[in-house]
Amino acid sequence: MPRAVTLKDIARETGVHVSTVSRALDPRARDSLTVEVVKKVNETAQRLGYRPNRLAAGLRTKRTRTVGLIIPDITNPLFPPIVRGVESILEPLGYVSIIVNTDGRQDRERSQMQVLLEHGVDGVVHAAMERDASHYTDLQDRNVPIVTVNRRLDVDGLPSVVNDDAEGIHEMFRLLYEAGHRRIAHIAGPPTISTGVERLAAFREAAKAFGVSVPDAYIVESEKFLFEEGHRCAAKLMALADPPTAILAANDGLALGAIQLLRDRGLGCPEDVSVTGFNNSDVLSLVPPGLTTVGVDKTGIGKASATLLISRIDNPEDPETPHLVQPIEVVIRGSIAPPPRAGRQDPL
Amino acid sequence: MPRAVTLKDIARETGVHVSTVSRALDPRARDSLTVEVVKKVNETAQRLGYRPNRLAAGLRTKRTRTVGLIIPDITNPLFPPIVRGVESILEPLGYVSIIVNTDGRQDRERSQMQVLLEHGVDGVVHAAMERDASHYTDLQDRNVPIVTVNRRLDVDGLPSVVNDDAEGIHEMFRLLYEAGHRRIAHIAGPPTISTGVERLAAFREAAKAFGVSVPDAYIVESEKFLFEEGHRCAAKLMALADPPTAILAANDGLALGAIQLLRDRGLGCPEDVSVTGFNNSDVLSLVPPGLTTVGVDKTGIGKASATLLISRIDNPEDPETPHLVQPIEVVIRGSIAPPPRAGRQDPL
DNA sequence: CTGTTAGCGCCTTCAT
DNA sequence: ATGAAGGCGCTAACAG
Numbered sequence: 001m002p003r004a005v006t007l008k009d010i011a012r013e014t015g016v017h018v019s020t021v022s023r024a025l026d027p028r029a030r031d032s033l034t035v036e037v038v039k040k041v042n043e044t045a046q047r048l049g050y051r052p053n054r055l056a057a058g059l060r061t062k063r064t065r066t067v068g069l070i071i072p073d074i075t076n077p078l079f080p081p082i083v084r085g086v087e088s089i090l091e092p093l094g095y096v097s098i099i100v101n102t103d104g105r106q107d108r109e110r111s112q113m114q115v116l117l118e119h120g121v122d123g124v125v126h127a128a129m130e131r132d133a134s135h136y137t138d139l140q141d142r143n144v145p146i147v148t149v150n151r152r153l154d155v156d157g158l159p160s161v162v163n164d165d166a167e168g169i170h171e172m173f174r175l176l177y178e179a180g181h182r183r184i185a186h187i188a189g190p191p192t193i194s195t196g197v198e199r200l201a202a203f204r205e206a207a208k209a210f211g212v213s214v215p216d217a218y219i220v221e222s223e224k225f226l227f228e229e230g231h232r233c234a235a236k237l238m239a240l241a242d243p244p245t246a247i248l249a250a251n252d253g254l255a256l257g258a259i260q261l262l263r264d265r266g267l268g269c270p271e272d273v274s275v276t277g278f279n280n281s282d283v284l285s286l287v288p289p290g291l292t293t294v295g296v297d298k299t300g301i302g303k304a305s306a307t308l309l310i311s312r313i314d315n316p317e318d319p320e321t322p323h324l325v326q327p328i329e330v331v332i333r334g335s336i337a338p339p340p341r342a343g344r345q346d347p348l
Numbered sequence: 349m350p351r352a353v354t355l356k357d358i359a360r361e362t363g364v365h366v367s368t369v370s371r372a373l374d375p376r377a378r379d380s381l382t383v384e385v386v387k388k389v390n391e392t393a394q395r396l397g398y399r400p401n402r403l404a405a406g407l408r409t410k411r412t413r414t415v416g417l418i419i420p421d422i423t424n425p426l427f428p429p430i431v432r433g434v435e436s437i438l439e440p441l442g443y444v445s446i447i448v449n450t451d452g453r454q455d456r457e458r459s460q461m462q463v464l465l466e467h468g469v470d471g472v473v474h475a476a477m478e479r480d481a482s483h484y485t486d487l488q489d490r491n492v493p494i495v496t497v498n499r500r501l502d503v504d505g506l507p508s509v510v511n512d513d514a515e516g517i518h519e520m521f522r523l524l525y526e527a528g529h530r531r532i533a534h535i536a537g538p539p540t541i542s543t544g545v546e547r548l549a550a551f552r553e554a555a556k557a558f559g560v561s562v563p564d565a566y567i568v569e570s571e572k573f574l575f576e577e578g579h580r581c582a583a584k585l586m587a588l589a590d591p592p593t594a595i596l597a598a599n600d601g602l603a604l605g606a607i608q609l610l611r612d613r614g615l616g617c618p619e620d621v622s623v624t625g626f627n628n629s630d631v632l633s634l635v636p637p638g639l640t641t642v643g644v645d646k647t648g649i650g651k652a653s654a655t656l657l658i659s660r661i662d663n664p665e666d667p668e669t670p671h672l673v674q675p676i677e678v679v680i681r682g683s684i685a686p687p688p689r690a691g692r693q694d695p696l
Numbered sequence: 697c698t699g700t701t702a703g704c705g706c707c708t709t710c711a712t
Numbered sequence: 713a714t715g716a717a718g719g720c721g722c723t724a725a726c727a728g
Binding site: 081114118283 | 399401402407412414421439445463604
């Protein structure tokens, strides 16, 4: 069990002092040294297989090259690409990420932040879905930079990166409108989730923008962003005396559930009812009829948030708190068609 | 920017020495102290919001309560549940995980291990897919315990946790056999991937066990575990003079690609050709006809590997290197039917 | 039962 | 241009 090589070992080997070794290995301090010394030190470091002890360095410098990544649940397909995006920026810079899952629970969020603090993270990327403004006080007290990704906070002062949800909803609405639909319903996300309320608000905006009136009954709130909920909510919609000819769902899962409900009722998508989703989940191309949806750049928001975080870490005094909005992409598949004739005969 | 509270602060506040504070906070050393002192120290620690500095402690004790998690790509749906499983065990024990992605590249695996070492991880869980036995020498030299998960290594000496691939393939074969199939083909995984060769070997075993002879042309090797490859390989199979009546694919993606090929050719699954997969990916229930497949307990292997790792960390002298095999589950959906009449008329 | 001492590995003045 | 010395926060002998 050969002990790890330390500066001291290199010092002994080369005959110079430890602090000289430290300087020779530090690109920023290197030039105050003889080229020969630098060369010899680096060579022996190489030869002995020296690896800096980040703990010791961190203890001294208060910089650990570690960042915390707080996410609700890595199992939710939304987050792995974000994580990958973050790492694609951080890793080349020599940072490692400590990932913690919170399941969206405030108590866990709090305690996990403490854990990150204990490990001396240089910064934190917080990916979340809940709407509540979490208590970042501990981090801010300790002056640890934090960036939120994937949701805009109610209360603010922190940099954030989000997708352009409003634009995505607007474009889905436009597609339905231009196909001829006027009876357009919305299966909304849970009111506790940030994207749930954002997309609902955007839906209302879009309806107004296109001059389409939406009866209250055309807006159904789901309890979770899941297939089953889409199914349940679509059932409520299709049970109306005046059912919609199109359903704009707040995400893909809800949309797929809605399509299933239609099928159960003997209705076809898109012939009888058009449906749209949000997120462009990987599997969509496989499941008929192919959901028209909003593609979001998950890796992109991850990258952007990491870039933002690094700039905060490197310039702690910079007072800016940018709010980045990542553009979305319209993904057209087969789930939209003009409304059926019966639909057209109804008075607008 | 209030500096973090340290032992020294508590010492000053309570009037006892730093080392006494340290002891009072350590459950194992606590009982050599007066209850009053312990009480007072803990109260003030609480009041001041003391959080131990893990870096400093780690520098002293060589234990950081940090483990490394090496995976090819968190974006591959196979890994998030494993990660979650690992964390479900580690987090309650006070460990955090540093996750690094390697894209399965040896050079990155090597360099990332160095990075983990620099950060003083107490152990490493290595999830991998490639067959090559990686060089764990650096870790082993430093006496850092390591557990591999999701693949068995060619060369060994390390504890590992894998799924019971052989059993899964055997069961799929049985299902097909019992439905009446005798012309059963295999779309194999890439030969560079551990599960690829394992499942191919298991397929040959199963065929032998059931007394079914498999022509060479009935085994097609894919280059990646992907839909497109399943499509391509199935095309080769169905172009044979004597095409199979059943396709046992090495994973779900390949199976779905095969089903798509059948559809392209105007053939139905399961009426014309039966198909089976492996992994029980989340989406399968949504895509017709519902793939019959092998369910693997990803969270379970994650948990098992973490448990194994902890026991290695706690008992470094223990010479055992267990190889755990996690049981699989047969998931029956609609993709198997008896072979069509035409198939039966062929000579066996 | 508690204080003293030393040092983990590194960086950073301060001297020379 | 390099060495000496101190200390980051914590723990672990060793004293007493």
